[in-house]
Amino acid sequence: MIVEDQPPLSVVANQFYQSLPISIGELSLLLRRRSVQFVLGLMLMALAASCGGNSGNEVPLIFAAASVSDVLTESAAIYERETGMQVEFSFGGSLTLANQIAKFGAPADGVFFVGEEPKTILGELVNPVPEGSIGLVNTLLVIGFKDAEHVGTLSDLAASDAQVVIADPALAPAGQFAKQALESAGVWQDIENDLIFAVDVRAVLAAVESGNSDYGIVYRTDAFGSDSVSIMSEIYEGYSPIIYVGRSVKLAENSASAVEFFEFLSKSPTVRDVFESAGFTIGFAGEAGT
Amino acid sequence: MNSDISIVALSLQIALVATAVTLPVGMLVAWLLVRKQFRGKFVLDVFVSLPLALPPVVVGYALLWLVGTNGWIGRLSESVFGSTLAFTWIAAVLAAAIVSLPLVVRSFAAALAGVDPRLEVAARGLGAGSIRTFLTITLPLAYRGVIAGVLLGFVRALSEFGATIIVAGNIPGRTQTLPSAIFTRISAGDTDDAWRLALVSVVLGVIALAVHNWLLKRTANGISSSNGGSR
Numbered sequence: 001m002i003v004e005d006q007p008p009l010s011v012v013a014n015q016f017y018q019s020l021p022i023s024i025g026e027l028s029l030l031l032r033r034r035s036v037q038f039v040l041g042l043m044l045m046a047l048a049a050s051c052g053g054n055s056g057n058e059v060p061l062i063f064a065a066a067s068v069s070d071v072l073t074e075s076a077a078i079y080e081r082e083t084g085m086q087v088e089f090s091f092g093g094s095l096t097l098a099n100q101i102a103k104f105g106a107p108a109d110g111v112f113f114v115g116e117e118p119k120t121i122l123g124e125l126v127n128p129v130p131e132g133s134i135g136l137v138n139t140l141l142v143i144g145f146k147d148a149e150h151v152g153t154l155s156d157l158a159a160s161d162a163q164v165v166i167a168d169p170a171l172a173p174a175g176q177f178a179k180q181a182l183e184s185a186g187v188w189q190d191i192e193n194d195l196i197f198a199v200d201v202r203a204v205l206a207a208v209e210s211g212n213s214d215y216g217i218v219y220r221t222d223a224f225g226s227d228s229v230s231i232m233s234e235i236y237e238g239y240s241p242i243i244y245v246g247r248s249v250k251l252a253e254n255s256a257s258a259v260e261f262f263e264f265l266s267k268s269p270t271v272r273d274v275f276e277s278a279g280f281t282i283g284f285a286g287e288a289g290t
Numbered sequence: 291m292n293s294d295i296s297i298v299a300l301s302l303q304i305a306l307v308a309t310a311v312t313l314p315v316g317m318l319v320a321w322l323l324v325r326k327q328f329r330g331k332f333v334l335d336v337f338v339s340l341p342l343a344l345p346p347v348v349v350g351y352a353l354l355w356l357v358g359t360n361g362w363i364g365r366l367s368e369s370v371f372g373s374t375l376a377f378t379w380i381a382a383v384l385a386a387a388i389v390s391l392p393l394v395v396r397s398f399a400a401a402l403a404g405v406d407p408r409l410e411v412a413a414r415g416l417g418a419g420s421i422r423t424f425l426t427i428t429l430p431l432a433y434r435g436v437i438a439g440v441l442l443g444f445v446r447a448l449s450e451f452g453a454t455i456i457v458a459g460n461i462p463g464r465t466q467t468l469p470s471a472i473f474t475r476i477s478a479g480d481t482d483d484a485w486r487l488a489l490v491s492v493v494l495g496v497i498a499l500a501v502h503n504w505l506l507k508r509t510a511n512g513i514s515s516s517n518g519g520s521r
Contacts (some may be wrong), residue, residue, distance in 0.1 A: 024294070041308045043340060061461065069478075090377075090461040101461060104358035105374040199477060206479030 008019065030271040059086045060109035060258040063097040066200040067219050068112060068175065068244055069137045075092040075271045075290075079264050087261050093172035111259030112246045114138070116172040119200040119247075126247040131286030134266040136244040136275055138219045139182055142232040143205070143278065146215045151232050157215060158187035158194075165196045165207045165216040175240040176202035184238030186209045190191065205229070245285060293462070304379060305447040309384035312394045312443050315387075317436075320398035321424070324409070342392040348450025350385055356455045357381055382452040382458035382465050386447035394443035401435020402428060434506055435501060441502040448494060468494075 030036055064072055069091040076087045090097065090108070098118040100106035100124060108138050111118065111126060119126070129135075142149070144155055151157045156163060167175035175197065182188045198204045201218050208216040209228045216229075219242065223231050246262035248255045266284070275282055311423040319338050323331065341349050357375040358364045375381050405428050413423040429436065449470035458465040460474060468491055475484035 042313075061464070068480075088461070088463055090459055090464075092460065100377060101359075104354055104376045105364060105368070106377040106459060107373055149356040175500070177499060193364065198321065201478070209479050210481075262294065 016113050032235050040151075058254060058257050059088055060252075060254040060261060061088045061090065062091075062110045062112055062246075062258060062261065063090045063101060063105060063106070063108040064112035065094045065097075065114045065244060066091050066172070066202045067114065067138070067222060069093055070225060071136075071221075071280070072112065074274050075265060075268075078274070079261060080272050082268070082270075083264065085257070085260070087257075093167070095121070095173065096200075098122050098172050100233045107252070108246045108249050109252040109254040110246060111175075112263065113263075114242055114244045115176065115240060116216060117173060117176065122247075124250070126249055127259075128287040129245050129247055129285060130259075130262075131283065131285055132266060133245060133262060134272075134275075135283045135285040137283055138221055138242040138244070138279075138283040139219050140177055140217055140239065140242070141217055141223050141234065142215060142234040143223050143229040144215050144224075144232045145213070146209045146228060146230055147207055148210075148230070148232075151215065153233060154182060154185040154187050154235065157232075158182075158185075160193040160195065161216075162214040163196055164191060164194050165198050165213045166203045167204055168199060170199035171197075172200045173242075174204070174219060177242055180239040181217070181235050181237075209276070215277075221279040243283070244286070245282075292302050294461060294487065294490065295489070297466060297468055297471045297481050298494070300379065300466070301448060302464075303384055304382045304467060305444055305450075308390060308447040308450075309444045310442060311383065311387045312391050312447075312451035313440060314397050315444070316382040316391055316439065319391075319400055320395050323395070324402040329354050338395050339392045341389050341453075346389055346450070347456055348389055350453030350456030353381070353385055353388065355382065355451060357457065370495075375467060376409060377459040377461065379458065379465050380384045382450075382454050382467060385457050386450040387452035387490075388445035389453050393446055394439045397435055397439025397442055398432075401432035401439065404435065405431045438502065441498060441505070445495065445498045448498070449491070 003007070006113050011208045031040075046054065058266070062072070062236055066159070067187070069089070072089060072091075080086055090106075094113040094115065095117060097106070098111070098121040099106075101111070102121050102123070111122065113119070148162070154242055161248060166178040167173075169175035169179045181290070182191055195206070196213060198207055201222055204216040204218050205222045205226060208218075209283060215232065217235075220234070223229060246258075246265065248258045272282060319334065322328070324334055334477055338441070354362045354376060355361050357367070359374055359376075364376060367373070367375050374383055374472050375384070408433070413427045414420070418426065435451070449469060450467075451473065454465075454467060455470050455473070460470040462468050462471075468487060472487045472491070475481075475487060
């Protein structure tokens with residue numbers, strides 16, 4: 001009895017067809033419209049692009065300090081020439097980039113940062129530096145626009161009343177080192193109102209090169225790479241050691257390829273030349289640890 | 291030069307996908323706002339239009355929290371794909387889509403509002419469903435405004451910077467779009483490169499606006515000639 005209550009399949013199908021907001025015939029007419037084809041094509045392209053973008057590769061992404069962008073880019077070219085393997089970079093202030101990884105899960109496979117604070121921010125997310133890894137040592141300089149009056153010391157700089165650009169201490173270690181040096185020299189209070197903060201150390205260099213600002217405090221290696229600024233004075237003390245080291249990110253997909261790249265940096269004599277001619281002092285370090 | 295091409299290609303890819311996302315979403319929202327009365331209409335309107343009134347950085351920051359390791363989208367994508375969407379090109383697509391959505395919705399809404407509702411009622415009375423009515427009556431009549439909205443959204447997506455750099459970063463070859471590449475060149479003092487890429491932006495903008503005008507003119511002619519033919 002119950003079985004007879006059910007309508008035959010053809011009736012159900014017909015009801016379903018009637019209930020459709022658009023008929024099959026209308027749909028085929030619609031698909032012949034060029035505008036509809038255009039929109040569908042756009043969406044297909046989007047779909048294809050999003051599938052293509054997810055294909056896995058072995059290329060590690062290294063987040064690195066802005067001040068080593070030139071030497072690392074050059075080293076990556078040597079790496080590719082000698083081993084056939086590639087690396088990609090995201091350059092910026094070490095603190096900005098470390099926060100992107102630690103707070104928001106940015107997809108870094110390795111980091112090449114300067115100073116202690118990025119390490120503190122990253123904490124357990126990165127592996128300790130293996131023994132025998134290369135470390136790049138840098139120092140600070142006061143630079144000036146080519147027409148700027150000469151200043152010999154940080155006290156002279158503070159007394160000059162000119163605008164001085166440093167990297168923002170909240171964003172880039174270069175700014176923290178500069179602040180430490182000014183504090184150690186006892187002139188931070190005097191100079192504070194004349195300071196302009198830039199996003200990273202390369203932006204400091206750009207501001208002085210263009211003459212938008214008279215003086216700036218940058219790394220020695222930044223001044224070496226520029227013809228259009230003059231070196232006012234070298235600052236040798238009053239700040240923490242400026243050392244760049246590479247670390248791999250523990251749970252990253254291409255962590256192992258990042259380690260391979262750092263090993264290449266530590267061993268290759270060609271890369272060593274690149275670093276030295278840019279003005280870095282080279283040391284070898286490692287962190288004993290688990 | 292090679293990198294210039296890849297920067298432009300990535301920018302176009304991000305803007306195109308963002309446009310493909312905003313087109314259906316914007317159409318649905320505009321249709322709801324223009325043709326339907328419902329509770330929470332005001333909330334929907336404000337929510338969709340808010341990016342227009344906010345600094346893009348705030349949009350980027352909100353999005354970053356959503357797709358980052360702590361947000362629910364981030365946790366979802368982490369469990370499905372094993373990584374968050376933050377600092378990927380998909381994040382750049384989301385940023386561009388959200389920032390351009392208000393413009394798209396506004397253009398679509400203006401276009402839909404210009405269609406006589408009696409024509410839709412007539413179509414429904416003759417037995418067409420709501421989707422069929424929309425696709426065969428409303429959309430063809432609102433054509434010009436829709437095209438204008440799509441192009442406007444595309445141009446806005448292409449020039450998006452503030453939200454993008456926060457949520458997608460500035461990674462060459464992965465998330466570096468034309469505006470963020472220009473930003474990098476300016477910060478680093480590479481003035482020649484910055485000017486060249488700025489010029490590329492101008493050229494792209496002019497092309498997009500030219501296509502916009504050409505499409506409008508063409509559809510205007512198309513509609514009048516087809517009307518003339520049928521009578």
